[in-house]
Amino acid sequence: QRRVREAVVSTQSTGETRKQQMEEHQRSYDEYIQQRLERGALNQISAAERQNILDGLKKNWEELHLQYQGLSVVTDTAPKKARKERMEAEMRQLEKDIETVEKHKIIYVTDNF
Numbered sequence: 001q002r003r004v005r006e007a008v009v010s011t012q013s014t015g016e017t018r019k020q021q022m023e024e025h026q027r028s029y030d031e032y033i034q035q036r037l038e039r040g041a042l043n044q045i046s047a048a049e050r051q052n053i054l055d056g057l058k059k060n061w062e063e064l065h066l067q068y069q070g071l072s073v074v075t076d077t078a079p080k081k082a083r084k085e086r087m088e089a090e091m092r093q094l095e096k097d098i099e100t101v102e103k104h105k106i107i108y109v110t111d112n113f
Contacts, residue, residue: 061094
């Protein structure tokens with residue numbers, strides 16, 4: 001029974017420590033972002049810019065999807081198969097990009113790569 005109690009106490013203290021670590025990490029990250037914003041190395045895009053990006057991504061996906069629907073059902077040649085796979089990969093990437101922009105209301109951009 002003593003080992004069980006020690007394990008419970010150990011787990012509880014580890015959980016609190018992990019929470020404290022996460023809070024400290026978040027504070028550190030917030031300070032980093034604030035410093036970058038103050039130096040002008042990082043800029044937050046406006047809600048209108050974010051919406052324009054989102055609209056453009058969705059429009060690109062719709063255009064690509066329309067082309068994809070026009071493909072032949074039979075992919076009997078290597079070029080047809082390659083084109084279909086390339087379009088599917090592009091549509092998946094656009095879907096991921098759309099999901100990312102929709103998920104994050106605040107987006108920062110930098111001029112430095």
